[in-house]
Amino acid sequence: MNTVTHPESPPAPARKRFRSALISTAGHCKIACGFCFRADRAHGFIDIPTYTRALSRLKEAGVEAICLTGGEPTHHPNLRQLVRLAHQFGIPVSIVTSARDPDDVDRLADLAHLLTNVTLSADSAGAMELGRTTRSVASAIATLKQVPAAERLLHLTYWKFTADECRDIYERVDESGVQIQLSPVALDDTAQQRADCTIYDYLAQQRKDADLLGRYFQLTPRFQEHLTTLRTMQLYERWPSCASAALYVSASGEIRRCPYGKTGVSVSAPRAEISRFLHAEPRDRTTPECAAICRADDTCE
Numbered sequence: 001m002n003t004v005t006h007p008e009s010p011p012a013p014a015r016k017r018f019r020s021a022l023i024s025t026a027g028h029c030k031i032a033c034g035f036c037f038r039a040d041r042a043h044g045f046i047d048i049p050t051y052t053r054a055l056s057r058l059k060e061a062g063v064e065a066i067c068l069t070g071g072e073p074t075h076h077p078n079l080r081q082l083v084r085l086a087h088q089f090g091i092p093v094s095i096v097t098s099a100r101d102p103d104d105v106d107r108l109a110d111l112a113h114l115l116t117n118v119t120l121s122a123d124s125a126g127a128m129e130l131g132r133t134t135r136s137v138a139s140a141i142a143t144l145k146q147v148p149a150a151e152r153l154l155h156l157t158y159w160k161f162t163a164d165e166c167r168d169i170y171e172r173v174d175e176s177g178v179q180i181q182l183s184p185v186a187l188d189d190t191a192q193q194r195a196d197c198t199i200y201d202y203l204a205q206q207r208k209d210a211d212l213l214g215r216y217f218q219l220t221p222r223f224q225e226h227l228t229t230l231r232t233m234q235l236y237e238r239w240p241s242c243a244s245a246a247l248y249v250s251a252s253g254e255i256r257r258c259p260y261g262k263t264g265v266s267v268s269a270p271r272a273e274i275s276r277f278l279h280a281e282p283r284d285r286t287t288p289e290c291a292a293i294c295r296a297d298d299t300c301e
Contacts, residue, residue, distance in 0.1 A: 019246075022248045022249070022259060024046065025070065025082065027071060045076050046082075048078060050252075067093070072098060074097055074099045074104040094115055096155070097118065099143055105146055130185060141178065144176065155182075158213075170217065182223065184210075188287075241286070253266055263282075
């Protein structure tokens with residue numbers, strides 16, 4: 001039986017050390033998922049001077065690895081240079097991508113040997129309908145098969161599973177040998193209205209989806225704990241302080257605690273100002289929408 005791995009764990013007290021960082025290569029994304037809550041949406045790619053300065057500041061902050069994220073990393077005109085520059089700082093690089101276009105896949109495959117891992121985003125049929133996306137599991141695995149990375153992961157955002165779909169996903173994952181990570185769709189009040197469901201309908205659907213997944217995948221205790229945390233947050237509106245152990249750098253060059261955060265500091269700010277931001281108590285709150293990535297790293301001391 002496949003074991004579902006999951007990068008998230010419940011919120012915990014804020015920590016002073018950050019071991020990894022997400023870097024947005026672009027402020028825009030052609031996919032524009034209907035359930036995306038990212039705080040920064042703008043046109044344009046991160047420029048090389050801003051990126052280089054960000055790497056320098058992250059290295060000084062103790063960051064040991066970065067992940068290039070979206071917009072869509074494969075659309076950046078200098079993607080290879082972004083990876084090479086990180087290596088010059090002694091920082092390993094991974095990528096989260098939705099690459100499906102043949103040119104994007106070729107560009108990704110050409111860089112695969114320089115990456116620690118490649119994560120392909122996909123959506124269940126219900127999530128594709130809800131978010132108006134076309135990121136199917138079949139197309140994601142087809143991309144991963146063409147990318148000879150050291151580690152390949154499928155990240156599935158799901159909503160309204162059917163038994164047939166769960167079985168099909170299980171068989172595809174089992175045949176391909178890729179790892180799978182799961183994230184339930186997160187809907188705020190507006191999105192719940194658009195989906196024509198109450199908070200109780202939404203939570204009931206989450207539980208139903210998890211039960212179906214459990215028939216085919218061995219859900220880890222960490223993932224089940226994550227689902228429990230989400231239900232608690234949604235039912236009782238308990239928003240703990242942001243506990244993300246991974247920093248985020250926007251395409252415009254702002255360091256935040258996560259992509260959904262609303263407070264940050266420019267990479268061009270004086271070192272003392274950046275240090276104060278990193279060591280200050282977080283002002284942002286963890287919400288169900290960002291809990292999937294605003295996570296605590298239990299390995300941090």
